[in-house]
Amino acid sequence: MAEILRYDRVDIAYNGKTVITGVSFDLRPGEIxxxxxxxxxxxxxxxxAAMGLxxxxxxxxxxxxxxxxxxxxxxxxxxxxxxxxxxxxxxxxSAGASFCPIRTVGAQLYExxxxxxxxxxxxxxxxxxxxxxxxxxxxxxxxxxxxxxELSGGMQQRVGIAAAMLMNPSILFADEPTSALDVxxxxxxxxxxxxxxxxxxxxxxxxxxxxxxxxxMADNVMVMKDGRMVEYGETRQVLDDPREAYTKTLMAAVPRxxx
Amino acid sequence: MPMQPIxxxxxxxxxxxxxxxxxxxxxxxxxxxxxxxECxxxxxxxxxxxxxxxxLITRLTDMSEGxxxxxxxxxxxxxxxxxREAYRQMQMVFQTPTESFDPRHxxxxxxxxxxxxxxxxxxEVKKRVAALLTQCGLPAEFxxxxxxxxxxxxxxxxxxxxxxxxxxxxLICDEATSALDVxxxxxxIALLGRLREAMHLSILFICHDIALVQQxxxxxxxxxxxxxxxxxxxxxxxxxxxNDYTKRLxxxxx
Numbered sequence: 370m371a372e373i374l375r376y377d378r379v380d381i382a383y384n385g386k387t388v389i390t391g392v393s394f395d396l397r398p399g400e401i402x403x404x405x406x407x408x409x410x411x412x413x414x415x416x417x418a419a420m421g422l423x424x425x426x427x428x429x430x431x432x433x434x435x436x437x438x439x440x441x442x443x444x445x446x447x448x449x450x451x452x453x454x455x456x457x458x459x460x461x462x463s464a465g466a467s468f469c470p471i472r473t474v475g476a477q478l479y480e481x482x483x484x485x486x487x488x489x490x491x492x493x494x495x496x497x498x499x500x501x502x503x504x505x506x507x508x509x510x511x512x513x514x515x516x517x518x519e520l521s522g523g524m525q526q527r528v529g530i531a532a533a534m535l536m537n538p539s540i541l542f543a544d545e546p547t548s549a550l551d552v553x554x555x556x557x558x559x560x561x562x563x564x565x566x567x568x569x570x571x572x573x574x575x576x577x578x579x580x581x582x583x584x585x586m587a588d589n590v591m592v593m594k595d596g597r598m599v600e601y602g603e604t605r606q607v608l609d610d611p612r613e614a615y616t617k618t619l620m621a622a623v624p625r626x627x628x
Numbered sequence: 629m630p631m632q633p634i635x636x637x638x639x640x641x642x643x644x645x646x647x648x649x650x651x652x653x654x655x656x657x658x659x660x661x662x663x664x665x666e667c668x669x670x671x672x673x674x675x676x677x678x679x680x681x682x683x684l685i686t687r688l689t690d691m692s693e694g695x696x697x698x699x700x701x702x703x704x705x706x707x708x709x710x711x712r713e714a715y716r717q718m719q720m721v722f723q724t725p726t727e728s729f730d731p732r733h734x735x736x737x738x739x740x741x742x743x744x745x746x747x748x749x750x751x752e753v754k755k756r757v758a759a760l761l762t763q764c765g766l767p768a769e770f771x772x773x774x775x776x777x778x779x780x781x782x783x784x785x786x787x788x789x790x791x792x793x794x795x796x797x798x799l800i801c802d803e804a805t806s807a808l809d810v811x812x813x814x815x816x817i818a819l820l821g822r823l824r825e826a827m828h829l830s831i832l833f834i835c836h837d838i839a840l841v842q843q844x845x846x847x848x849x850x851x852x853x854x855x856x857x858x859x860x861x862x863x864x865x866x867x868x869x870x871n872d873y874t875k876r877l878x879x880x881x882x
Contacts, residue, residue, distance in 0.1 A: 407809035408780075522674075551673040551836070553880040578809065581882035622814040624839035626881050628866060 373398050373572055374419065374540055379432035381411075381418050387430065389414055389596045394589075396540070399566060401573045403587030403604065405580060407619075411596040412576045416542045418442065419574075420459055421449040436540075455485045458538035458571075462545040464529025468517040475513030478532055485536060500531050503568065504561045523554030527561060534565055541565065543575045547582055559585050580623045584608055592616050632700050633661035634798050634830045635685070635718075640694035642680050654680045656854035657693070664797070667824065667831040669841035669862065672851035673877070678834045681851070682802045685832070686720050687711060699797065712745065719791035723803035725783035729775040729790075735761075735783075736771025739790040746794060760789040765819060781812035785819065792823060800832045805840070817844055838881060842866055850874045 372395035381389035389411045396402055406412045417423050419434050419441055429442035436457070444452070453459070461467050468477055479493050488496075498509030504527055506512050517525060526546060533541055543562065547555040563586055565571050577583060583590055583604065590608070591601040592615070600613045611617045642655040655677045662668050672678050683689040685696055687703065695704045703714045719742075722728040729738045739760055740753040748756065758768035764785040775783055784804065791799055801820070805813040821844070823829060835841050841848050842862040850858040850871065858871040869875045 407811065552838075552882075553673065553876060556880040556882060559882065579882075580810075585882040618811060622810040624810075624813075624837060624843055626839040626866060626878075627842060627863070628878075 372396055373437065374574075375433075375435040376415075376419075377433045377435065379415075379418065379434060380430045381414055381423065382428055382430045383423075384426045387596070389418075391432075392591075392593075392598055393432075394591060394598075394601060396572050396574065398539070398572055399570045400589065401562075401566060401575065401587045403583035403590040404574065404576045404593060405578060405583055405590060405619075406593035407578060409595075410593040412578075412593050413544050414596075415593070416544060416574055416576055419540075420453055420457055420542060421446070422459075451485075454481065454538070455536040456538050456540070458533035458536070458541045460526075460529050460533050460541065460543040460546045463525075463549055464532070464546075465517050465520070465522065465525035467529065468525070470517055472516070473513065474515055474517060474520075474528055478513070478535060481532065482535055497531070497535060500534060501528075504531055504534075504564065505557065521554075523550055523557065526550060526554070526558055530558070530561055530565065534569070534571075537569055537571075539572060541571050541573045543573060543577075545577050546575065547579065548577065555579075555582065562586060580608065580620070592619065631663060633697075634664045634699055635662040635832070636697040636700075637661075637681075637685065638695045638697070640681065640684055640696070641692045642677075642684055642689065643692045653854050655684060655691075658851075658854075658856050659694075660849060660856065660859070662798070662830050662832060664830055665824075665828050666847065667833055667845045669845035669848040670832065670834045670851060671836060671838055671841055671848060671877075673836065676851045677854040678836075678851055679802050682720065682800050682832070682834055686718065686800060687714075715742070715796075716746065716794050717796050718798045718800065719794070719796040721784070721787050721791050721799065721801045721804040723806055725780055725787045725807070726775045728787055729783065731775055734772050734774055735778070735786045738775075739771070739786060739793055742790070742794045756793065757789075760793055761786070763792075763823075764789040765815070779812075781808050781816065784808060784812075784816055788816070788819060788823070792827065792829075795827065796829075798830045798832070800834070802834045803836065804833075806836065813840070820844075838862075838866065838878070850877070 374396040376392050376394050379392045380387055392415055404412045418429050434441040478497055482488055482493055501509035501512055547558050559582055587604045590604045592599045594615050600607055600616045611620055638659045640655055640658050644652045644654055670678050684691045698714055698717055736757045740757045743753045743756055757771050761768050761770050766785050805816050833845055845862055848862045848865055849856045852873045858874045866878055869878050
C-alpha cells in the first residue's frame with residue numbers, strides 16, 4: 370500500500386547547528402512506528418518537524434517530509450494550522466500540562482474542534498462522549514465537565530488522546546505519551562492507542578525511551594543515536610535480534626522482568 | 629547470637645495535615661528490618677508512600693508515629709550533633725542528581741563536605757575526594773566542575789561518591805537511577821553493586837522498576853497506599869504474587 374507519510378533524507382538544524390542527519394522512513398496507513406533512543410538522540414525533534422513545531426530556531430535544512438503529496442516543511446504556517454488537528458494529531462508527554470487549568474476539559478475540546486469545522490455544541494457533546502466511552506471512560510459527560518486538575522495523571526493522558534482523536538486525524542504523533550505514568554496506567558494508555566488504530570485505521574508514530582511500550586504496540590521501530598538512525602526494521606527483529614552494536618548495547622541494558 | 633539488623637523500622641506512620649482538607653496518611657504503620665549487607669527493594673506506584681518512607685528514616689521529614697533504629701540505636705528523636713553522628717552511618721542518594729548538589733559549589737565541595745564536617749583537614753579532603761571520584765568511575769578533575777557542567781549520569785556518580793565519602797553502613801537510594809538513560813542506569817547499578825561488595829553496604833533501594841529490583845535486590849517489599857502489602861524474595865514475589873495489588877502490578881508490565 371502507498372505510504373501516508375514519507376521522510377526522505379531529512380536533516381534538521383537548531384540555530385544553524387545540525388542535530389538530525391539523514392532520517393528516512395515510510396509510514397503506511399494503519400502502521401505503528403516506534404522511535405526509540407536515549408535522551409538527546411533527537412527522537413522528539415524528528416516528529417516535531419512534521420508538525421511544524423520546531424520553533425523559531427529550528428529548521429528542516431535538507432530532505433523532504435511528504436504527507437499525501439505535500440512537502441510539509443514548505444507549507445506556510447496557515448496551511449500547517451489547517452493540517453494540525455484534523456489530519457495530524459499530537460499527544461504530548463504531560464497532556465495535563467497542555468490543557469488550560471481554569472477551563473473545563475469540555476470547553477477546551479469544543480474550542481479546538483470549532484477551530485477546524487462547523488459543529489454545534491450538541492453534536493460536539495455527542496461525538497466527544499462517544500469517543501471518551503470508546504477509550505474507557507464510562508461517564509463522558511463527567512469528564513467534559515471536569516477541570517484538568519480534577520483528573521488523575523492517567524486520566525489526563527487519556528483525555529489527551531481523546532483530544533487528539535476527536536477530529537479523527539490520519540496520523541497520530543505521540544511524544545513519550547506514557548513516560549509520566551505508572552505501569553498499570555501505562556498499559557491502559559497503550560491499549561487505548563491500539564484500540565484507536567483498530568477503530569479508525571489511524572497511523573501512529575510513537576516516540577519513547579520505553580522498549581516495553583514499543584514491543585507491545587509498534588509494527589516497525591527506528592533506533593536513534595546522536596541524531597542519526599542506527600537501525601530501522603520490523604519490531605521483533607530489532608528488539609530480539611538487533612544487528613547494530615548500539616542497538617545490542619541498548620537492548621542489553623533494558624532491565625527485563627523474569628517471570 | 630543472631631545478627632542485629634542495621635535498620636529496624638517499627639510502626640512508622642506519617643499523616644500529612646493541611647487546613648481545610650482531610651488528613652492524608654502517606655505511610656501507615658509499617659515495619660521492617662534490613663540486615664547488614666542486604667539489599668532491600670521497595671516498590672510501588674507513584675503516591676504509594678515510598679519516598680516518604682525514605683524521608684522519615686533519614687529524618688528529613690518528621691514522623692507522626694513509630695520508631696527508627698539504626699544499628700540498634702533509636703534515632704527517632706535525635707537532633708543536632710547526635711543526628712549528624714547518625715548520618716555517619718546512613719547516607720542517601722536522590723532521584724535528581726543535579727538538583728541534589730548546591731549549584732554554586734563544585735562537585736568536590738559537595739563530596740568533601742561530610743569529611744570536613746567530621747574534622748578532616750583541607751589537604752586530606754582533597755586527596756579523599758580525588759580517590760572517591762576515581763572509585764566511582766569519574767576523573768579526579770571533576771572535583772572542580774559545577775553540577776551543571778556534567779551529565780546526569782556523571783552527576784549521579786558524584787552523588788554516590790558524596791554518599792560513600794564517610795563510609796556509611798547504610799545507603800538509601802530513592803529512585804537513584806530513574807532519571808537516567810538505560811545504558812547509564814546499567815553502569816550506575818554496576819557501580820552500586822561493586823561498592824556494596826567492597827564496603828559491605830546495606831542498601832534500601834526505592835524504585836518503581838520491578839525488573840531492576842529483581843536484578844539488584846535480595847528482598848523486595850511492595851507498597852500500596854501507605855502500607856506494605858507483600859514482602860519476599862523478588863523472584864518469588866514476581867512469579868507467585870499473593871496480594872491482589874501485586875498481581876495487578878506484575879500483570880501490567882509490558
